Amino acid sequence: MSLLALSFTLGFVVLALILSLWQRLGMEKDMIVSTVRATVQLLIVGYILKVVFSIQGPALILAMILLMLVVATFNAAKRGRGMPGIHLRILFALTLTEAVTQAFLLLMRIVPPTPQYVIPISGMIIGNAMVVAGLFLNRLRAEAENRKEEINLILSLGGTPRQAIQPVLKTAVRAGMIPTIDSTKTTGLVQLPGMMTGQIIAGADPIQAVRYQLLILFAILASAALTSMVLGFLTYPRLFNTYQQLVLPAQNSAKLGS
Numbered sequence: 447m448s449l450l451a452l453s454f455t456l457g458f459v460v461l462a463l464i465l466s467l468w469q470r471l472g473m474e475k476d477m478i479v480s481t482v483r484a485t486v487q488l489l490i491v492g493y494i495l496k497v498v499f500s501i502q503g504p505a506l507i508l509a510m511i512l513l514m515l516v517v518a519t520f521n522a523a524k525r526g527r528g529m530p531g532i533h534l535r536i537l538f539a540l541t542l543t544e545a546v547t548q549a550f551l552l553l554m555r556i557v558p559p560t561p562q563y564v565i566p567i568s569g570m571i572i573g574n575a576m577v578v579a580g581l582f583l584n585r586l587r588a589e590a591e592n593r594k595e596e597i598n599l600i601l602s603l604g605g606t607p608r609q610a611i612q613p614v615l616k617t618a619v620r621a622g623m624i625p626t627i628d629s630t631k632t633t634g635l636v637q638l639p640g641m642m643t644g645q646i647i648a649g650a651d652p653i654q655a656v657r658y659q660l661l662i663l664f665a666i667l668a669s670a671a672l673t674s675m676v677l678g679f680l681t682y683p684r685l686f687n688t689y690q691q692l693v694l695p696a697q698n699s700a701k702l703g704s
Contacts, residue, residue: 456481498561507561511568515540518576525583526681535680536579542676543575543669544568556661567662570641574626574666575673582622582674583681589614590685590694597692607686615678622674630663639663 459481466473498506519537526532548568550556557563590597593614600610633639638646642659646652687693 495561495565498565502561507564510561510565511544511572514569514572515544518572518579522576522579522583525580525587529583529681529684531684532583532681535677539579539673539677539680540572540575543673544572546672547571547665547669551661551665566641567665570662571665571669575669578622578626578670578673579677581625582618582677585621586614586618586678586681586685587694589617590692594692594694601690601692607683607690607692610692611682611685615682619674619678623670626667626670630667633659633663 459477462477463474465471466477494510498510515537518540519533522536522540523533526536529535548564548571551567552559552564557567590611597610597614601607629637639659639662641662642655645655645658685692685694
C-alpha cells in the first residue's frame with residue numbers, strides 16, 4: 447500500500463467526524479486524538495519491530511513484551527481506581543497469562559521462538575487480557591456496590607469474605623469473559639479475524655491461515671479465563687478491611703486491608 451493510498455483512508459475518519467458533528471456527540475476531539483495517537487504509535491512500533499526482527503535477540507523480545515505488559519496494566523488499572531496495589535495485581539495476572547500461554551506454545555513447538563511469531567501473538571494475548579481485566583474490575587465494583595446489603599448479611603451471619611463475595615466474583619468473571627466467548631462463537635460467520643485476514647491478503651493458503659487463527663482463538667479464550675480468575679483471587683481481599691468488613695474503594699479506599 448502506497449502512502450497516497452493510505453492517506454485516502456483518512457476519509458473514514460472524516461466521515462466519523464462529520465457524523466459526530468451532525469449529531470452533536472461532542473466526540474470530535476477524542477476521534478482526532480485517537481487517530482493521531484494510533485498513527486504515531488503504530489509507526490514507532492513498526493520501526494522498532496523492523497529492528498527487532500533484524501537482530502533476532504531474546505532480550506529485545508522480552509523488552510517488547512514487558513512494554514506491552516506495562517502499558518496494558520496502566521490502561522486496565524483505570525477501572526480499578528481506589529484499590530491499593532491494583533497495578534501490581536493486574537501486572538501479575540497479565541504476566542502469568544502471557545507466560546502460561548507462550549510457554550505452552552513454545553514448549554509444544556506449535557510456533558517457533560522467533561520475534562515474528564512471539565511478539566504478534568503476545569500482543570494479541572496481552573491486549574485481550576487487558577480488556578478482560580478492565581471489564582472484570584468494572585463489573586466487580588458495580589456488583590459489590592449493588593449487592594453490598596447481601597454481602598453484609600452473609601458476613602453478619604458468620605460467613606467469610608470469600609463466601610460473601612463469591613457470587614459477585616462469579617458475575618464479574620462471566621462479564622469479563624462474555625465478549626471473548628461471543629467473538630469466538632461468531633468467528634467465520636460474522637467476522638474474519640485479523641491474523642487470518644492478514645495472512646490471506648499476504649497470499650497465504652486460506653486453510654493454513656485458518657489453522658493459525660484457531661491457535662489464536664483458543665489461546666485468547668484460555669487467557670480470558672485465566673486473567674479474570676487470577677485477578678479475582680488477587681483483588682477481592684481489597685474489598686474488605688482487617689476486621690472483615692466490606693469497604694468499597696469508592697467509599698473509603700484508605701481503609702482497605704492489605
